[in-house]
Amino acid sequence: MLEGEPVLNACSLPHVVHPKPLFCTSAMPTLLPLTCEALCAIRVFCDLPADVLTWLQQAGELRRYAPGEVVVAADSPADSLVAVLRGSVRFGESVGPGGYRLEAGELGGALPYSRAERFAHQGVAETETEAYVLACGRFGELERLSPVLTQRLISLMNDRTRAEVRAQEHGERLRALGKLAAGLSHELNNPAAAVSRGAANLTHLLQTIPLGLLALVATSPPAAALATVTDLARRPLPPVHSLPALEAADREAELADWLETQGCPDGYAHAAGLREAGLHLADLEPVAAALPPGSRPAAFAWLSGHLLAARLAADIGEASHRISALVADVKTYTHLDRAPTAGPLAVTEGLDSTLHLFAHALRDKNVRLTRAYAPDLPLVLGHAGSLNQVWTNLLDNALDALPATEGTLTVEVTAEADRLRVAISDNGSGIPPDVLPRLFEPFFTTKTLGEGTGQGLDIARRIVHEHGGRLEVTSTPGHTVFTTWLPAIRPAA
Secondary structure (H helix, E strand, O other), X not given: OOOOOOOOOHHHOOOXXXXXXXXXXXXXXXXXXXXXXXXXXXXXXXXXXXXXXXXXXXXXXXXXXXXXXXXXXXXXXXXXXXXXXXXXXXXXXXXXXXXXXXXXXXXXXXXXXXXXXXXXXXXXXXXXEEXXXXXXXXXXXXXHHOHHHHHHHHHHHHHHHHHHHHHHHHHHHHHHHHHHHHHHHHHHHHHHHHXXXXXXXXXXXXXXXXXXXXXXXXXXXXXXXXXXXXXXXXXXXXXXXXXXXXHHHHHHHHHHHHHHHOOOOOHHXXXXXXXXXXXXXXXXXXXXHHOOHHHHHHHHHXXXXXXXXXXXXXXXXXXXXXXXXXXXXXXXXXXXXXXXXXXXXOHHHHHHHHHHHOHXXXXXXXOEXXXXXXXXXXXXXXXXXXXXXXXXXXXXXXXXXXXXXXXXXXXXXXEEOOEEEEEEEEOOOOOOOOOHHHOOOOXXXXXXXXXXXXXXXXXXHHXXXXXXXXXXXXXXXXXXXXXXXXXXXXXXX
């Protein structure tokens, strides 16, 4: 109810029966008679004074659209307000992030003081639809006639803008998480495959090792000689060192030849297990000297199988540890195990977890990463998950800007007075001078369609501002630096 203005209720208007709908399949919609009563179906119009409704009736037109007919073409001039009286109009490919639906009683399109110049999405009638259309060239007259309705439309525009920004932010988060998920899947694939492969091989070995031990015992070696074999089997495995392929092949050949001199007919089959356990001829010769010649083939076959099983178990443990570390990085990155409240946090912890999730992308581009963290850095007060989104956006942009070869990425953290400084720099081609002033504008992007929304840096800057800091950028060819300043927590006196 508008105070001080006469109110025209829909029931006080003469009832008008619409003509029988005409199914339209042509490029031009069907025009219908328009009444003030029909306009009252629009929620923001329903309690308007009679003179305003009459003006709206005369200034606009009522159109009928067939199902699937285009109401608004994508990238067409945003030159009219569209209000749905009956049916519905879908904007975008689907309803959700980036798309929405106008139902009966709702309006959209161009609104007073909107800065949009073109429609971002195509609007299509989902069912047979009747829509009121008002050219935006009449908005000046409308504002003079009814400031109240103009203010309503402006409020509606602000609400719609906020909803669009939230949807874009959500889409940007999903895009960033999608990239990280792709990298994480690659990072998890190697250790997971190692666990699966190692478990299968270990299962086979555990079936053959007891048989090998029985074969050794059947040769009746002296107890002291048997002890030399079991002592060597219990020796801790050395750390895995990847030998060059030629060196590894030479060592295995040396062991295989020696095993054959000890009566082992399949020396090459056992040489790999002995080599991977870090054994040399100097380790094996005392064992051979203590064993009767008839016991040596069975002893070295059993020893090789036992050591290979131990190595497989160690590899499975190492791969499992890597998987656990990746899961811990994800938990640290998302802070799934923390309350969603601000608290003291170490910025380097979030940077490290984010960099770990980018490990696959860094390897793919053969990037040389340098971390330069000053000692005794202060904590900051903030939301770790939000700040990690900042690091994700900045690192993602830096990776995109790096050259195809010899890319370098530097992450530097220092403390200056009562502030913490995080500088992420790359040796890419740099940001053009004409682009630099617009870099943090919402929806501004230099990437091709579908590769970016132009929200990443805007979101990053707003998150930093919410933490009481600021985000800056400097760029010259071959050196671009994004610097984040955050207020540090001062230690208690």
